[in-house]
Each structure stands twice: as C-alpha cells, then as structure tokens.
Amino acid sequence: MRIARVIPLRRSVVTLLLLTLAGAAEGLGVASLLPLVAAIGPDGTQPTKGTSGKVVEALHSVGLEPTLGLFAAILIVGMSVKAFLTIIAMNRVGRAGADVATKMRLDLIDALLAARWSYYVRQPVGRFSAALSVEAMQAGEAYNAAAKFAAEMIQVVTYVTVVAVFSWKLALLSLGAGLVMVLTLNRFMAIAKKNARLQKKRVSSMVAGLTDLLVGIKPMKAMGRHARFQELFERDAEKIRKAQRKQSLARDTNKALQEPILAAFLAAGMYLTIGVWQMPPGQVIIMALLLARTVATIGKAQQALQNVRIQQAGFNAIADTIDIARAMKEQSHGGRKPKFEQAIEFRDVTFGFGDAEIIRGASFVAPQGKVTTITGASGAGKTTTVDLLLGLHEPSGGEILIDGVPLRDIDLVAWRQMTGYVPQELTLFHDTLKSNVTLGHPDFSDEDVAHALQQAGAAEFVHSLPEGIETVVGERGARLSGGQRQRISIARALLHRPKILILDEATTALDPATEANIVANVIDLTRRAGLTVLAISHQPAWAAASDTVVRLRDGKTETVDRRASEWSPAAE
Numbered sequence: 294m295r296i297a298r299v300i301p302l303r304r305s306v307v308t309l310l311l312l313t314l315a316g317a318a319e320g321l322g323v324a325s326l327l328p329l330v331a332a333i334g335p336d337g338t339q340p341t342k343g344t345s346g347k348v349v350e351a352l353h354s355v356g357l358e359p360t361l362g363l364f365a366a367i368l369i370v371g372m373s374v375k376a377f378l379t380i381i382a383m384n385r386v387g388r389a390g391a392d393v394a395t396k397m398r399l400d401l402i403d404a405l406l407a408a409r410w411s412y413y414v415r416q417p418v419g420r421f422s423a424a425l426s427v428e429a430m431q432a433g434e435a436y437n438a439a440a441k442f443a444a445e446m447i448q449v450v451t452y453v454t455v456v457a458v459f460s461w462k463l464a465l466l467s468l469g470a471g472l473v474m475v476l477t478l479n480r481f482m483a484i485a486k487k488n489a490r491l492q493k494k495r496v497s498s499m500v501a502g503l504t505d506l507l508v509g510i511k512p513m514k515a516m517g518r519h520a521r522f523q524e525l526f527e528r529d530a531e532k533i534r535k536a537q538r539k540q541s542l543a544r545d546t547n548k549a550l551q552e553p554i555l556a557a558f559l560a561a562g563m564y565l566t567i568g569v570w571q572m573p574p575g576q577v578i579i580m581a582l583l584l585a586r587t588v589a590t591i592g593k594a595q596q597a598l599q600n601v602r603i604q605q606a607g608f609n610a611i612a613d614t615i616d617i618a619r620a621m622k623e624q625s626h627g628g629r630k631p632k633f634e635q636a637i638e639f640r641d642v643t644f645g646f647g648d649a650e651i652i653r654g655a656s657f658v659a660p661q662g663k664v665t666t667i668t669g670a671s672g673a674g675k676t677t678t679v680d681l682l683l684g685l686h687e688p689s690g691g692e693i694l695i696d697g698v699p700l701r702d703i704d705l706v707a708w709r710q711m712t713g714y715v716p717q718e719l720t721l722f723h724d725t726l727k728s729n730v731t732l733g734h735p736d737f738s739d740e741d742v743a744h745a746l747q748q749a750g751a752a753e754f755v756h757s758l759p760e761g762i763e764t765v766v767g768e769r770g771a772r773l774s775g776g777q778r779q780r781i782s783i784a785r786a787l788l789h790r791p792k793i794l795i796l797d798e799a800t801t802a803l804d805p806a807t808e809a810n811i812v813a814n815v816i817d818l819t820r821r822a823g824l825t826v827l828a829i830s831h832q833p834a835w836a837a838a839s840d841t842v843v844r845l846r847d848g849k850t851e852t853v854d855r856r857a858s859e860w861s862p863a864a865e
C-alpha cells in the first residue's frame with residue numbers, strides 16, 4: 294500500500310471502478326451470445342427452458358422480441374461500452390504510472406538535496422543515477438502492471454460468471470483449467486521473475502559502477518588500470534545477457550505451453566457438452582469460445598501478476614532510498630538570522646567520526662573583517678573545522694558562536710548564504726564558464742561575472758579563450774588547468790559578495806605571482822568591504838597576509854596573533 298503515498302487511493306479506486314464497469318459491459322455483451330444462439334436454433338424456435346429461456350421470458354416481459362438483431366445489438370453495444378470505458382481507465386492508468394515515476398524522481402531529488410552531509414559521504418553517487426533512471430521507471434511500470442492485473446482479473450470474473458449463469462459445471466471446468474494452467478506454468482513464471490530481478494540488480498550496479506568510475510577515470514587511465522574495470526563490466530554484461538536469455542525462454546515457453554493445455558481442456562469441454570450434457574451445437578460453440586477466453590485470460594492475469602512483482606522490486610528500491618535519505622534530513626537549526634558583525638568563535642569544540650576524536654577542545658576567534666589562516670599537518674582536522682563552522686557536522690561538545698550566538702540557534706541556510714566557499718576538491722560542472730561561476734543563477738549579469746573573475750585573477754585567461762565566459766569547461770572542468778579551475782572556483786565564491794570567504798587550500802595550484810595577486814585582491818576586499826577570510830593554507834602568502842594564524846595539533850588549537858608576533862610556516 295506504499296503506492297497510496299504516491300497516488301491517492303481515490304484515484305486508483307475510480308480507475309478500478311471504471312475497469313469493473315467495463316468488465317460488466319463486456320459480460321453483458323458476451324452473455325447475449327448464448328440466448329442468441331438458442332434463438333436461431335435449427336428449428337427456429339425460441340428457447341423456453343434453462344437460463345436462455347428465462348432471458349427470452351424477461352425480454353418478452355419488457356416488450357422486446359428476442360431477435361437476432363437485438364442480441365447482436367446487445368453484443369456490439371456491450372463490447373463498445375467496454376472498449377470505451379477501458380480506454381478511459383487505461384488512459385488514467387498511463388497517466389498515473391507516469392505520475393508515479395515522476396513523483397518518485399522528484400521525491401528522491403528532494404530528499405537527496407535536503408540530506409545532511411554525512412549521508413553523501415557514505416553513498417556511492419552512481420547508486421542515485423540507477424535509482425533515478427531504472428528504478429523510477431520500474432516504479433511507474435509497477436503501477437501499470439498492477440492495473441493490468443486488475444483488468445485481467447475483472448475479465449476472469451466476468452467470463453466465469455457468464456459461464457456459471459448458463460452452466461455451473463462448465464464454469465467449474467474453466468476454473469479448473471485455469472488452475473491447472475497456473476500451477477503448471479508457475480515454474481516458468483518463477484524463472485522469468487528471478488532472471489528479471491537479476492537483470493535489474495546487475496543493470497543498476499553497472500550504471501552505478503560506471504558513473505563512479507567515470508567520475509574518477511583519469512588516474513585509472515593514467516595508470517593503465519581501466520582494463521580491469523572493463524573486465525568487471527564485461528562479466529556483468531555477460532550475466533545480464535544470460536539472465537535476459539533465460540527470462541525470454543521462460544516467458545516464451547510459458548506462452549507456448551498455454552496452447553496445448555487449453556486444447557486439452559477444450560477437448561474435455563467438447564466431450565462433456567456434446568457427449569454427456571447434450572447441449573445444442575450452437576451453445577457448444579459459444580461455450581467453447583467462452584472457455585477458451587476464460588482460460589487464456591487467467592494465463593494473462595498470471596503473467597500480469599508476475600510483472601507486478603518484478604516491477605515492484607524497482608518501486609521498493611527507490612522508495613527505500615527516499616525513506617533513508619529523508620531520515621537523514623539535515624536539522625534546520627534555530628531560526629535566528631545571523632548578522633555577523635563581530636566574530637566567529639570556537640569555544641572548547643570537540644568532534645569525532647565515530648569513536649575517533651578529531652577535534653579535542655579547539656578554541657579560537659576569527660574576527661570579522663580579518664584574515665584568519667588555519668594550518669596544521671595533513672589529517673589534523675582543518676577541513677573538519679570548517680565543516681563544523683558551516684554546520685555540515687555537529688560538534689559533540691563545546692560551542693561555535695557567531696557574534697556570541699550559538700550556531701545551533703542560527704538559521705543555517707541564511708548563514709551559509711553569507712559564505713563564499715572554495716573546497717579542496719574542486720567541482721566544476723560540464724557547462725560554460727559563466728554558468729560555473731553563477732551556478733546557473735539568472736540574477737547575475739555578465740558584468741558581475743567579469744568582476745568576480747577579475748577579483749579571482751581569472752579575467753586574463755578567460756579573456757584569451759575564443760568563446761570567453763561562454764567556453765564549455767568539459768567534464769569536471771577537465772579542459773582547464775588546475776590553477777584555472779581554482780580561480781574559477783574562487784570567482785564563484787566571490788560572485789555573490791559573501792561576508793565570509795572560506796578557502797580550503799584554494800591557491801595551491803597557482804604560481805606565486807598569481808597567488809599573490811589573488812591574496813592582494815582578497816585583502817583589498819577585507820579592507821574595503823569588510824570581508825572576513827578563513828583560509829586553510831600552508832602557503833606563505835596567506836600566512837603573511839593573515840591577522841591571525843590558528844594551528845591545529847592533536848585536535849587542539851594554538852592561536853598566534855600576527856599583529857603581535859611574527860609567524861613563520863617553517864615553525865610548523
């Protein structure tokens with residue numbers, strides 16, 4: 294019933310009602326065949342006995358003559374009404390199926406974007422591509438398959454009822470035939486289902502694996518190690534091929550075997566109706582037709598049910614991913630709007646990943662409008678410190694204060710929007726330079742972009758490109774040099790004129806002259822616009838320009854006020 298969370302139950306009930314009405318219309322049409330045959334019997338007399346007789350009697354009572362034309366009209370009208378209602382119902386099903394896939398996709402994206410940072414760190418990104426493509430589509434298909442199953446079952450009930458009205462023995466025979474068919478062919482259905490699931494699992498893992506591999510393909514290529522992955526994918530592809538073949542074989546065998554089973558029961562039906570129950574030949578033909586239709590529909594219903602089960606796996610998988618991502622939703626913190634007019638303060642902050650404590654009672658102050666450099670050995674916890682400041686992690690002890698207000702009381706989104714952030718691992722999108730700087734935000738003009746590029750020391754090289762800011766940077770910015778990528782990232786961080794600029798080893802790839810130029814621009818911004826800078830860096834240029842240096846060692850901090858004493862990176 295998880296589907297009810299996506300498509301309101303009322304919508305499904307209305308569709309089911311339409312399908313039931315369609316079934317009833319068909320039943321009425323088909324049922325008219327029996328008295329029709331009796332009415333045009335070889336002697337031309339109208340039936341007076343049995344159900345056919347009762348039908349004729351009922352028609353007489355409402356002033357209708359049971360003529361060939363009347364029954365033919367009932368048949369045609371019944372079937373037309375059925376077709377009409379089925380079109381409406383299936384149209385609704387098609388729309389609902391597409392809605393299911395779309396809703397699942399949107400819910401997944403929503404949940405993913407709202408999740409906390411620690412969630413992303415633990416997930417292989419490629420898994421989400423599989424969820425978004427394969428599983429979302431299957432979720433929609435699951436709804437369609439369920440509706441198809443319902444339609445087939447309604448038809449089965451319709452046919453069995455019609456047959457039962459005229460002969461309960463024959464109805465039992467058709468149900469028996471259906472049961473034998475279901476039981477005999479169930480094995481093939483199970484094989485088809487197992488192999489379909491196997492394919493889904495392998496295809497999803499292939500999509501996920503390939504996405505992850507392509508994200509980090511360069512070192513694989515560079516070290517000639519991609520061939521090993523090719524082998525793994527080939528192995529996966531081979532398993533998918535085998536599973537697909539087995540699924541087709543099982544499905545086709547199932548279909549093919551339905552015919553002889555049906556023929557055997559038809560023969561039995563003929564024998565009983567003609568030889569034992571001595572039915573008129575006209576009725577026998579119609580009964581045979583009904584028997585064949587009933588048994589075939591039972592077969593189709595069984596297939597539809599298997600299909601539901603197969604597609605349901607995709608629906609469940611994406612629904613689980615959404616649930617887990619939602620459970621990892623980032624806490625919104627308090628509602629206080631940050632001003633940031635005085636200082637950022639870490640007061641005895643403690644934090645660890647699991648049992649491993651990384652920060653153990655760190656205390657420092659980064660005053661507003663000043664440059665603070667955070668330094669320390671690799672793995673000392675510099676990035677973690679900045680992540681704590683951005684609310685990406687929660688301290689397990691101590692307090693982070695913005696102008697004396699605890700970070701947990703502050704509106705986190707508003708706080709982050711005041712920040713320009715250049716991470717250690719740069720991420721440029723496969724898009725134009727301009728879009729990479731504006732992040733697709735339409736509010737920024739080309740002049741804004743040019744200004745940010747100028748401050749980031751990127752104006753000159755961008756200007757030298759034939760397409761300027763419209764140049765497409767390639768996958769993850771692969772068409773730019775490392776230093777160029779860093780400068781574009783700095784421009785992106787400066788574009789919205791942040792109050793705090795956080796640079797995590799952001800100028801490591803630059804030559805000293807370019808770095809000095811960026812440092813000078815940033816210092817100029819601190820003096821003119823009151824920008825506060827927090828730079829994680831080992832570069833002498835930053836240390837020389839900073840007002841305060843915070844050194845992390847063994848999870849603790851030492852603060853050196855550079856206005857009071859000189860600090861040298863060699864002392865590290």
Ligand SMILES: Nc1ncnc2c1ncn2[C@@H]1O[C@H](COP(=O)(O)OP(=O)(O)OP(=O)(O)O)[C@@H](O)[C@H]1O
Pocket residue numbers: 414646651669670671672673674675676677678717
């Ligand atoms: N998501 C995580 N889960 C578990 N451990 C983590 C996680 N992120 C970082 N760490 C660990 O925390 C420690 C500090 O990492 P951090 O990235 O803050 O160091 P750093 O000082 O910035 O290092 P570097 O100068 O090498 O970038 C490291 O030992 C690292 O292995």
